Amino acid sequence: MRFVYLDHAATTPTDPEVVKEMLPCFTESFGNPSTLYKIGREAKKAITLARDKVAVAIGAKSEEIIFTSGGTESDNFALKGVAFANEQKGKHIITSSVEHHAVLETCKFLAKNGFEITYLPVDKYGIVDPEDVRKAVTDKTILVSVMQANNEVGTIEPIAETGKIVKEKGIYFHTDAVQAIGAVPVNVNDLNVDLLALSAHKFYGPKGVGALYIRKGTRMMSLINGGHQERRRRAGTENVPGIVGLGKAIELAVSKMEERSKQLTFLRDKLINGILDNIENVRLNGHPEKRLPNNANFSFEFVEGESMLLNLDLVGVAVSSGSACTSDTLEPSHVLSAMKVPIEIAHGSVRFTLGKNTTEEDIDYVLEVLPPIIKKLRQMSPLREGLDLNV
Amino acid sequence: MNKRVVVAMSGGVDSSVTVALLKEEGFDVIGITMQIWPEDSKVERFGGCCSIEAAEDARRVANKIDIPHYMLNFRKIFEEKVIDYFCEEYKEGRTPNPCIRCNQLIKFDILLKKARELDADFIATGHYARIEYSEERKRYLLKRGIDEKKDQSYVLYGMTQEQLAHTLMPLGSFTKNQTREMANKIGLSVADKQESQEICFIPDNDYGRFLRERFKNITKQGSIVNKEGKVLGIHQGVIFYTIGQRKGLRISSPRPLYVIDINKEKNEIAVGNNDDLFKKELTADNLNFILFDKLTESIKVKAKIRYLSPKADAVVYPLKDERVKVVFDKPERAVTPGQAVVFYDGDLVVGGGTILEGRLL
Numbered sequence: 001m002r003f004v005y006l007d008h009a010a011t012t013p014t015d016p017e018v019v020k021e022m023l024p025c026f027t028e029s030f031g032n033p034s035t036l037y038k039i040g041r042e043a044k045k046a047i048t049l050a051r052d053k054v055a056v057a058i059g060a061k062s063e064e065i066i067f068t069s070g071g072t073e074s075d076n077f078a079l080k081g082v083a084f085a086n087e088q089k090g091k092h093i094i095t096s097s098v099e100h101h102a103v104l105e106t107c108k109f110l111a112k113n114g115f116e117i118t119y120l121p122v123d124k125y126g127i128v129d130p131e132d133v134r135k136a137v138t139d140k141t142i143l144v145s146v147m148q149a150n151n152e153v154g155t156i157e158p159i160a161e162t163g164k165i166v167k168e169k170g171i172y173f174h175t176d177a178v179q180a181i182g183a184v185p186v187n188v189n190d191l192n193v194d195l196l197a198l199s200a201h202k203f204y205g206p207k208g209v210g211a212l213y214i215r216k217g218t219r220m221m222s223l224i225n226g227g228h229q230e231r232r233r234r235a236g237t238e239n240v241p242g243i244v245g246l247g248k249a250i251e252l253a254v255s256k257m258e259e260r261s262k263q264l265t266f267l268r269d270k271l272i273n274g275i276l277d278n279i280e281n282v283r284l285n286g287h288p289e290k291r292l293p294n295n296a297n298f299s300f301e302f303v304e305g306e307s308m309l310l311n312l313d314l315v316g317v318a319v320s321s322g323s324a325c326t327s328d329t330l331e332p333s334h335v336l337s338a339m340k341v342p343i344e345i346a347h348g349s350v351r352f353t354l355g356k357n358t359t360e361e362d363i364d365y366v367l368e369v370l371p372p373i374i375k376k377l378r379q380m381s382p383l384r385e386g387l388d389l390n391v
Numbered sequence: 392m393n394k395r396v397v398v399a400m401s402g403g404v405d406s407s408v409t410v411a412l413l414k415e416e417g418f419d420v421i422g423i424t425m426q427i428w429p430e431d432s433k434v435e436r437f438g439g440c441c442s443i444e445a446a447e448d449a450r451r452v453a454n455k456i457d458i459p460h461y462m463l464n465f466r467k468i469f470e471e472k473v474i475d476y477f478c479e480e481y482k483e484g485r486t487p488n489p490c491i492r493c494n495q496l497i498k499f500d501i502l503l504k505k506a507r508e509l510d511a512d513f514i515a516t517g518h519y520a521r522i523e524y525s526e527e528r529k530r531y532l533l534k535r536g537i538d539e540k541k542d543q544s545y546v547l548y549g550m551t552q553e554q555l556a557h558t559l560m561p562l563g564s565f566t567k568n569q570t571r572e573m574a575n576k577i578g579l580s581v582a583d584k585q586e587s588q589e590i591c592f593i594p595d596n597d598y599g600r601f602l603r604e605r606f607k608n609i610t611k612q613g614s615i616v617n618k619e620g621k622v623l624g625i626h627q628g629v630i631f632y633t634i635g636q637r638k639g640l641r642i643s644s645p646r647p648l649y650v651i652d653i654n655k656e657k658n659e660i661a662v663g664n665n666d667d668l669f670k671k672e673l674t675a676d677n678l679n680f681i682l683f684d685k686l687t688e689s690i691k692v693k694a695k696i697r698y699l700s701p702k703a704d705a706v707v708y709p710l711k712d713e714r715v716k717v718v719f720d721k722p723e724r725a726v727t728p729g730q731a732v733v734f735y736d737g738d739l740v741v742g743g744g745t746i747l748e749g750r751l752l
Contacts, residue, residue, distance in 0.1 A: 306464075310509055313459065314459070314510075380504065380507060
């Protein structure tokens, strides 16, 4: 059976070139970067090189990059780090209602610890209006956090514009750029951000490693205390192979971005048009243009997303119904809810996210197997009573 | 292509061996574990047939036997159809059997629908009961499992012909010991797992606490009376009592006292001695028959009034309004409204219903 992986927003396969760079770190240059002898210095050098690569990729200075265990830790670090280091200035934080759970749950935690959180609404495409950010700022606001690109519907937020407003107000600005790296240009100065979270496994790097950009001069509290690693901001012996992999992966991702985006956009649009043309009662979620080149998120009316996922899995197509982190609940996606997609329609949502290895044949295969599945499920669906649907 | 079957996997030894047997028979097997825990439950749940740990066990078994396995969220529907019903029944002074309810409305209904969505021809469970098609009767029959001690046909009497036609219960032809042996032979880590006997959504078996949490402000104290209506003590709310209960009455008496009646209208619990628990007949509704569609004339059966009680000789008479009267040859102890009465003819399940009330005569 053909295997078609279309869940690259959940994770990506590690690029063999990345793996190749990582391998010596496990067995040959295995030293602890904090030691002074040769093999330790080699490890330190590898980390420094990786840090430089990350810095170059996002237009930052090397000393502004802190390695973490991934996107979730980076978001936690950004929010809690700023919140607890600046609470004497005020305890108000602004974020959006479509953030990843790494941000939303951290905000919930902060709310329990005395912070006031404002969750900004979005329009029907999932876009946060920068003017809403301006209006929400009070003299107690210490941090604004808005994602650069949405993991579920792929909508790209006007971060540069929002960043400009936040900067004028003299408040810290964090963006979760986990989905954006390698897909759209990410430059911390163009975006006017003070903090930026990224995760290696979303752009063909290994899992378990990420980074947080912290603009020089940002008052932060550490979450993980211990040794002097990462300038004392994130203690613990460095994940050297992971960090090296992250460095290589981000270098490749940025250098190949244009070429890949073009190809992804072509295939994505083929998928979108193929589905919209061949299946009735389906809507594309997210912005028609301002969206990630690899993301296509649909709501199929009168079907449950879960049923589609299972059926697609059984014919070798891997997709998800929103965020992988929320798949164990039956609540409709908070992103679609915020976009005011009606609950019964949100339940029938499926996210297709393409990757660099996706081929036109893969898309053809999906367009071949999907319509009969939708047709079958609709025939069985209690939701479609009284409706006469061809597909 | 091989016939596809969806197995309801609880993580226990029975459903695990069911998977193994069907896989060996050449079925295209898919495992589904139903998650039924209320999402807001703060307490860590251990044990129980559908707990998080059990789900992990199911996943391990699926990996070992190499079948696709999905965890599906049934929380909301389980809450609505089983837990709410369970609580309402207690509120009415009855003693419900949630397993029967779950089988009727969740496993053999919603799960079966899910299975069909996945193009499965059957669902399968690890119940100790047998399903057979009778050419002569042109019906699917439900028979007790060959392991009489483990027989679970009692909780399956509500199955429709349609459900029976699409359900497999391969363990019905084995004993529990044979199942354990098979599990050991295949190397399933769940082979020696403890049997789960408690109600799956109340793993500590303290249903009183469970109901108390649900009905914080509804439980009302009332009188405990004897047969003559004399007040002997105070009860904590009718929901905490069941017919035949002896413990927790907090009344001193020379002879043991048992709950013999629960009167929800008067908010009274009646107690009496052991002899008062014996009833000669009962009425039941919510009927389902497997041997035929409808009971039109009286029929001699062996009747079982609770999961663990022995079968007793009885005659079932059809009544108006889709009810039946069951008259026992010898009085039965602790006939409990809300429990099921299931009728047998030898190994065959004739049908059954929910007990409305027991009568002395």
